[in-house]
Amino acid sequence: MGQILTIDPITRIEGHLKIDVEVDNGKITNAWSSGQMFRGIEIILQGRDPREAWIFTQRLCGVCTTVHAIASVRAVENALKMEIPLNAQLIRNLIIAGHTMHDHIVHFYHLSALDWVDVTQVLQANPKNAANLAQTLSPWQRNTVHEFQAVKDKVKAVVDSGQLGIFSNGYWGHSAMKLPPDINLIAVTHYLQALEYQRMINDCVGLLGAKTPHIQNLAVGGVANAINLDDQTALNMTTLLRVKHLLDEVQQFINQVYLIDVCAVGSFYLDWAGYGAGDMNYLAVPEFPTDTKGEKFDMLGGTIFKGDIGGATAIKNFNDPYFRDNVQESIAHSWYDGDWQKHPFEETTEPKYTGFDRNGNYSYVKAPRFKGKPMQVGPLAQVLTSYAVGDKMTQKYVGVAVDTIKAVSGKKIPLAALHSTIGRHAARAIRCAVVNEMAMSHWNMLVENLSKGDTEYFNKPVFPQGEIQGFGFHEAPRGTLSHWVVINDGKIKNYQCVVPSTWNAGPRDAEGQKGPYEASLIGNPIADSKRPLEVLRTIHSFDPCLACAIHAFDPEGNELGVAETNI
Numbered sequence: 001m002g003q004i005l006t007i008d009p010i011t012r013i014e015g016h017l018k019i020d021v022e023v024d025n026g027k028i029t030n031a032w033s034s035g036q037m038f039r040g041i042e043i044i045l046q047g048r049d050p051r052e053a054w055i056f057t058q059r060l061c062g063v064c065t066t067v068h069a070i071a072s073v074r075a076v077e078n079a080l081k082m083e084i085p086l087n088a089q090l091i092r093n094l095i096i097a098g099h100t101m102h103d104h105i106v107h108f109y110h111l112s113a114l115d116w117v118d119v120t121q122v123l124q125a126n127p128k129n130a131a132n133l134a135q136t137l138s139p140w141q142r143n144t145v146h147e148f149q150a151v152k153d154k155v156k157a158v159v160d161s162g163q164l165g166i167f168s169n170g171y172w173g174h175s176a177m178k179l180p181p182d183i184n185l186i187a188v189t190h191y192l193q194a195l196e197y198q199r200m201i202n203d204c205v206g207l208l209g210a211k212t213p214h215i216q217n218l219a220v221g222g223v224a225n226a227i228n229l230d231d232q233t234a235l236n237m238t239t240l241l242r243v244k245h246l247l248d249e250v251q252q253f254i255n256q257v258y259l260i261d262v263c264a265v266g267s268f269y270l271d272w273a274g275y276g277a278g279d280m281n282y283l284a285v286p287e288f289p290t291d292t293k294g295e296k297f298d299m300l301g302g303t304i305f306k307g308d309i310g311g312a313t314a315i316k317n318f319n320d321p322y323f324r325d326n327v328q329e330s331i332a333h334s335w336y337d338g339d340w341q342k343h344p345f346e347e348t349t350e351p352k353y354t355g356f357d358r359n360g361n362y363s364y365v366k367a368p369r370f371k372g373k374p375m376q377v378g379p380l381a382q383v384l385t386s387y388a389v390g391d392k393m394t395q396k397y398v399g400v401a402v403d404t405i406k407a408v409s410g411k412k413i414p415l416a417a418l419h420s421t422i423g424r425h426a427a428r429a430i431r432c433a434v435v436n437e438m439a440m441s442h443w444n445m446l447v448e449n450l451s452k453g454d455t456e457y458f459n460k461p462v463f464p465q466g467e468i469q470g471f472g473f474h475e476a477p478r479g480t481l482s483h484w485v486v487i488n489d490g491k492i493k494n495y496q497c498v499v500p501s502t503w504n505a506g507p508r509d510a511e512g513q514k515g516p517y518e519a520s521l522i523g524n525p526i527a528d529s530k531r532p533l534e535v536l537r538t539i540h541s542f543d544p545c546l547a548c549a550i551h552a553f554d555p556e557g558n559e560l561g562v563a564e565t566n567i
Contacts, residue, residue: 002029005532009036010539012111014063015546017505019517020358021535023526028535031514031521032358033505035365035546038335042349045495050076050487051220051461053495057483058214060497060548065213066099066205067476068483068497068548074294075483076220078318079470080463083292085456088222090446091208091235093288094243095215096474097439098204101250103477103543104379104432105201105258108425109194112540115533116265117187118177119167122155125185134186137264137407140256142193143186151189171533176525178268187265190257197253204246207239222458229450237447244443251436254429259397262429263404266422270409276421276538278520280307281373282381283503285315285323285482287475288438290445294318298438301475302385303370307419312388324471327482327498330367332510333360341369341510344484344496345469365549367506367515368498376516377479377503378542380418380427386434387415393437397430421520424541463490476500478543501549504542517542 002024010017016037022030041060045053054072058065070092077084127148134143158164171177179187202212208225209215217224228234266272282304286297295317302314315323330341337350356362367374375381386394398415406412417423466489473482479500486494506515514522517539524534 003529005526005529005535007532007535010536010544012114012540013544013546014061015501015544015549017539017544017546019521019535019539021521021526021532023529026526028521028524028526031518032362033365033507033515033517034356034363035505035549037546038351038364040349042495042497045492048492049490050079050463050485050492053485053492054218054220057497060499061545062213062547063103064476064478064545064548066095066209066215067474067481069215069218070096071472071474071476071481071483071497073218073220074318074472074474075470075485076461076472076487077470078472079468079485079487080220080461082221082459082461084222084459085454086292086449087227087446087454087457089289089292090442090449091223091225091457092218093442094439094446095205095208096287097435097442098201098208099212100435100477101254101432101439102198102202102205104428105194105198105254107428107477107543108258108262109191110198111543112425113187113191113265114167114170115537115540116177116269117179117184117191118172118174119155119164119170119184119188120159120172121177121179121181121184122152122188123159124181125152126182127152127185130182130185133182137404138256138260140252140260148185148189151192152185155188171531174531174533175527176533179265180268183264183268187261190261193253193257197250200246201250204243207243208235219458221461225457227450227455227457240443240447247436247439247443251440254432254436259400259429259433260404262425263401264408266426267405267408269422270411270413270417272422272537273413273417273420275524275534276424276520276541277307277419278376278516279374280419281305281370281375282384283370283375283377283480284382284385285473285475285480286317288442289318290442298441299382299434299475300386300389300391301382301480302389303375304381304384304388305373307416309384309388309415312385314389318472323473323482326371328369328372329498329502330369330509332367333362333507334366335361335364336366339510344471344482344498345486345494347494347496349496363507365502365506365515365546367509368503369509374506374509374513374515374519375503376520377500378424378428379431379477379479380424381479382475383427383430384418393434394430397433400433401426401430421524421538421541428543463487465489467493478545479503497548499548501542501545505544505546505549
C-alpha cells in the first residue's frame with residue numbers, strides 16, 4: 001500500500017470537502033472523496049406548499065442560489081403539466097445566462113487559476129514583452145504596457161510588505177508550475193480585471209431577479225416581473241437596455257480575455273490533457289427553452305458513455321422519460337440510514353454518521369447513477385454532448401480554442417484532449433462564450449415579443465387532490481441539476497435534489513464504482529507529497545460546490561482530517 005495523503009479542507013471551493021489519495025511511486029493509485037456536511041432542506045420542505053419550495057431551495061447554497069430556484073419551479077410546473085408564458089421563459093433564461101457567466105469567470109480566475117499561475121514569478125516579467133505577446137493573441141484594449149507595469153508594481157509592493165493578502169499560502173515555486181514570467185503577468189493582470197467583469201455581469205441577475213444572491217422574481221407558473229414598457233416601476237426598456245449594455249461589455253472580456261487566457265495557459269500544460277479523464281461518462285440536459293412547453297431549446301443535452309461521442313443519446317425536453325426513468329442514488333458508502341439505490345421519488349434523507357471509514361461509509365454525499373453508471377456533469381459534459389449532436393455555436397467556439405492553442409504552442413490538439421483536467425477549463429470557457437451569444441439572442445427574442453404587445457408573465461397554478469409527481473432539470477454552471485417532488489393534496493410529501501456536485505463528488509456505490517472526482521484522480525502525478533498541487537488542479541477543474549451536494553460538522557467535534565496549507 002502506498003502513502004495516504006489527506007487534504008482537508010479543499011479550499012477555493014464552496015462547502016466542506018475532504019480528499020484522500022493513495023500515492024505510489026509518484027502517482028495516485030486510489031482516491032476517496034468525502035463531503036463533510038449534512039444538508040436537511042429536503043426534510044424542511046415536507047408538508048409545505050410547493051409554491052414556496054424554490055424560496056427554501058435557494059438556501060441550499062450561497063453561490064448557486066438561482067439554479068435551485070429555477071429547478072424547483074420547473075419541478076412543480078412539471079408535476080402540474082403547466083406551460084409558462086414566453087416572456088417568463090425568456091426572462092428566466094437571461095437570469096440563467098447572467099449567473100452562468102459570473103460563475104465561469106470567477107471559477108477560472110479566482111478559484112482555480114492560481115493552481116497554474118505563479119504570482120511570485122510576475123516580478124521577473126517584462127511588461128513590454130507581456131503586452132506584445134498579449135496583443136498578438138487578442139485585441140483586448142486593456143492589454144497595454146501601462147496596465148501590465150501597474151500590476152507588476154502592485155505585486156512587488158505586496159511581496160515587499162511580507163503580507164501576500166489574497167495571494168497567501170499558494171504553492172509558489174512548485175516544480176509543477178511551468179508558465180514563463182510574462183504569461184504569469186498577463187494572467188495576474190486579467191485576474192484583477194476579472195473582478196470588475198464578474199461584478200458587472202452579476203448586475204444582470206440583480207436587475208431582473210430583484211436581488212442577488214437569492215433572486216426574488218420567480219413563481220410557479222412564470223415570474224413576478226410585472227411588464228409595462230411605459231412604467232418606471234415595472235420591467236421596461238430602460239432596464240432591458242441596461243441588461244443589453246452589460247451583456248455587450250462582458251462579451252468582450254469573455255471572448256478577448258477569458259477564452260484566450262484559458263487556451264494560452266493550457267498551451268504550456270498540454271501534458272495535463274493526459275490526466276483527469278476518469279470514466280468519461282457524461283450527462284448534460286437541454287437548457288435555454290424557447291417555447292412555453294419546454295420542448296424547444298437553444299442549448300442541447302444528452303449522455304455519452306465511455307467517451308463515445310459518436311454514440312451520444314439526446315435528452316429532448318422537460319418531460320423526457322429517458323432522463324426521468326434512469327436517475328438513481330446509492331447510499332452504500334454514505335452516512336445515511338440504510339443501504340439502497342433508489343429513484344429520487346422513492347428516496348429518504350435520514351442521516352447516520354458512523355465515522356470516516358475508507359472501506360465503509362465516508363461521505364455525506366450520495367452517489368447518483370444514470371442507467372447504473374457514474375456520470376460526470378459540468379461544462380465539459382455539456383460541450384461534448386452539444387458538439388456531438390451538431391450544435392453550430394459550440395463547434396464555432398471549440399474552433400476558436402483550438403486555433404488559439406495552436407497559435408501559442410504550435411500544436412493542433414484533437415477533440416479527445418478535452419477528456420482531461422485542462423479540458424474542463426477549456427470547456428468552461430467555450431461554454432461561457434456560447435452562453436453570452438445565446439443571451440444576446442434571447443434578449444432580442446424578449447424585446448421582439450414585447451413589441452408585439454404580449455406582456456403576459458404568469459399563469460396561475462392549480463393543485464389537484466391526490467398525489468402527483470414532477471421533476472425539473474437545469475443545466476447549471478456546474479452541470480446537471482434536478483429537483484424531484486411528490487405532492488399530495490397540494491402539500492409536499494417528498495422532495496429530493498440531485499445536484500451537480502453530488503454527481504461529481506459522490507463516493508463509491510454498492511458495486512465499488514468510484515465517483516467522478518475519485519476516478520479522475522487515478523494516475524495523476526504527485527511531485528511533492530507535502531504540497532499536493534496536482535490534486536487541487538484536478539478537483540478544482542470540476543468547480544466543487546459542496547453545500548448543495550451534501551446533506552454541520554460532526555456534532556461531537558471530532559477531528560475529521562488533517563489540515564494542509566493551500567488556498
